[in-house]
Amino acid sequence: MSNYTFAVGPAVVYGPGAISELGGWLHKLGSRRPVVITDTALAKAGVADRVHSAVPQAHVWAEVGGEPSTELVSRALQAVRDHGGDAVVALGGGSSIDTAKLACALATNDGELAGYAADWDSLSNPGLPLIAVPTTVGSGSEMTRGAVFKDPVQHSKLVIVSDNLSPRAALLDPTLLDTLPASVTAATGSDALTQAIEGVLSTGANAFTDALHLQAVRMISRAMPRAVANSKDTEAMGEMQQAAAMVGAALARSGVGAAHAVANTLGGAFPIPHGVACAIMLGPVLRLNATIVPERFVPIAQALGAGPSPNAPLAEVAQAVTEAVGKLLASAQVAWRLRDFPVPAGELRRVAEQAHAHSDMSTNPRPLAVEEVLGLLEEAW
Ligand SMILES: [Fe+2]
Numbered sequence: 001m002s003n004y005t006f007a008v009g010p011a012v013v014y015g016p017g018a019i020s021e022l023g024g025w026l027h028k029l030g031s032r033r034p035v036v037i038t039d040t041a042l043a044k045a046g047v048a049d050r051v052h053s054a055v056p057q058a059h060v061w062a063e064v065g066g067e068p069s070t071e072l073v074s075r076a077l078q079a080v081r082d083h084g085g086d087a088v089v090a091l092g093g094g095s096s097i098d099t100a101k102l103a104c105a106l107a108t109n110d111g112e113l114a115g116y117a118a119d120w121d122s123l124s125n126p127g128l129p130l131i132a133v134p135t136t137v138g139s140g141s142e143m144t145r146g147a148v149f150k151d152p153v154q155h156s157k158l159v160i161v162s163d164n165l166s167p168r169a170a171l172l173d174p175t176l177l178d179t180l181p182a183s184v185t186a187a188t189g190s191d192a193l194t195q196a197i198e199g200v201l202s203t204g205a206n207a208f209t210d211a212l213h214l215q216a217v218r219m220i221s222r223a224m225p226r227a228v229a230n231s232k233d234t235e236a237m238g239e240m241q242q243a244a245a246m247v248g249a250a251l252a253r254s255g256v257g258a259a260h261a262v263a264n265t266l267g268g269a270f271p272i273p274h275g276v277a278c279a280i281m282l283g284p285v286l287r288l289n290a291t292i293v294p295e296r297f298v299p300i301a302q303a304l305g306a307g308p309s310p311n312a313p314l315a316e317v318a319q320a321v322t323e324a325v326g327k328l329l330a331s332a333q334v335a336w337r338l339r340d341f342p343v344p345a346g347e348l349r350r351v352a353e354q355a356h357a358h359s360d361m362s363t364n365p366r367p368l369a370v371e372e373v374l375g376l377l378e379e380a381w
Contacts, residue, residue: 004206009143009249010132011169014242016234018173019054022089022131025169026055029129031087033057035080037100038091039064042135045179051091051133059083064092067157068099068149070113076103080128087129090167093188094139097132098147101165104128105147109164114151117158125164132167135176137227137240138188138275140195140248142170157268161252170245174238180231185240186332187275189224192216192244194278197325198257199250201289201296202363209254210299216243216250217303221324225331255363258355259285262376265355272341279334283326284379285364288372290318292365297321304328338381348377 013021026034036058038048043062052060061079064072076099080088085107090100102113104127109116116122132142141147145166151158177185196216199209223239231237262285263277290297294314300321301307307320329335343351352374361367368376 004253006206006208006253009145010167012172012245013169014172014238016173016175016238018171019051019133019176022051022054022133022171025131025171026087029087029168031129033059033084034087034089035083035085036060036089036091037064037076037096037103038062039096042092047135047176047179048091050176051089055089058089059085064096064099067095068102068147070149070151072099073102073106073113073149076100077106080107085128087131089131089133091133091135093134093136094141097134097139097141098149100130100132101127101141101147101167102149102160104130105160105162105165113149113160114153114158116160116162117151120161121163123160123162123164127164130167131169131171133171133173133176134241134244135180136184136188137177137237137244138191140192140244140251142167143245143248144252146252172238172241172245174234174241177237177241178232180237182228182231182333185231186228186334187273187279188244189220189227189240189275189332190279190329190334191275192240192247193220193224193325193328194259194263194282195247195251195256196220196243197282197286197300198259199247199254200300201293201365202254202257203365204253204255204363206254209250212246212250213254214299214303216246217300219243221304221328224328228332256360257285257289257364258361258368258373258376261358261360261364262351262355262373264360265351265358266343269347269351270341270343272343276334276336279329280336280338280380281376282329283322284376286318286322286325288368288376289365290315290322294318296365338377343381345381348381349374352377
């Protein structure tokens with residue numbers, strides 16, 4: 001493990017009913033006219049109304065539909081300006097939270113989003129105060145200082161990273177997740193699980209990220225089947241929600257690995273949810289990485305409560321991890337294959353070439369050759 005930097009992020013406010021603390025937090029931030037940025041589905045499900053009744057002075061803008069784009073962010077910013085917003089509450093999954101982060105940043109920084117994607121930490125002014133209220137269990141965006149958006153000019157996803165994007169607080173209330181569809185719990189939970197395990201195996205892992213990632217693996221492995229089976233299981237949903245936030249706090253510091261390099265490449269080209277792509281790639285990537293850093297599988301096996309005694313041969317420990325992860329994903333019903341989406345077999349080499357060059361590959365235990373990535377894709381197909 002080499003030298004590293006780790007920073008503690010937003011305040012975490014956790015608990016069933018914690019949404020009742022939102023008003024107090026906004027007051028502490030000096031806000032009189034908050035704007036809630038959320039998506040149409042949460043408005044329809046009545047979740048936005050529940051948040052609104054906790055902060056009746058807020059204006060609710062429920063027009064996030066899909067991933068953030070420069071156009072969506074400028075509409076969100078306009079809504080904040082139209083209502084004289086002095087703080088923002090992001091209610092939703094990664095798309096709503098990233099849209100809100102970017103709108104808050106542009107409220108106080110001139111220029112175009114794409115201009116800030118070129119250099120890290122180029123947002124010079126703090127954005128409008130932001131409180132993130134996540135309603136999925138995977139993106140971790142509530143804890144990070146990054147945001148992703150689609151740029152129509154460059155036809156690609158760009159990322160902005162700056163302390164000035166970081167929410168002031170992440171308010172985690174598992175009762176707000178009681179209408180989350182099982183498929184979304186499974187997909188976003190698989191994303192968090194993949195990020196946690198890849199984070200432990202990553203060349204960027206350190207003592208702080210290990211502590212958070214391994215606790216996240218512990219919580220996800222015991223809670224995910226229950227949370228997928230019953231969205232009203234507040235205890236299980238709460239464990240998933242806390243695990244996702246822990247992963248969010250750690251992941252930008254450790255980096256991820258080959259499963260994310262492939263999942264993020266697939267996400268740009270095929271209609272496959274990010275967490276599902278992670279779940280599909282995790283098994284093949286674990287089998288390959290077990291041959292590179294088998295000793296790093298020991299703490300993961302312990303966190304999963306999996307496998308042979310600690311003195312067993314490392315290859316057996318790694319195999320136990322891969323099997324336990326496979327069972328966990330199967331119990332969450334994310335045991336898909338790439339051909340199901342469909343990803344045509346003829347496209348696999350192109351995907352392999354792009355994933356090989358993806359920045360997430362740089363923190364895999366070792367960078368994989370194109371032929372190795374192709375092998376992973378063929379195994380997952
Ligand atoms: Fe991810």
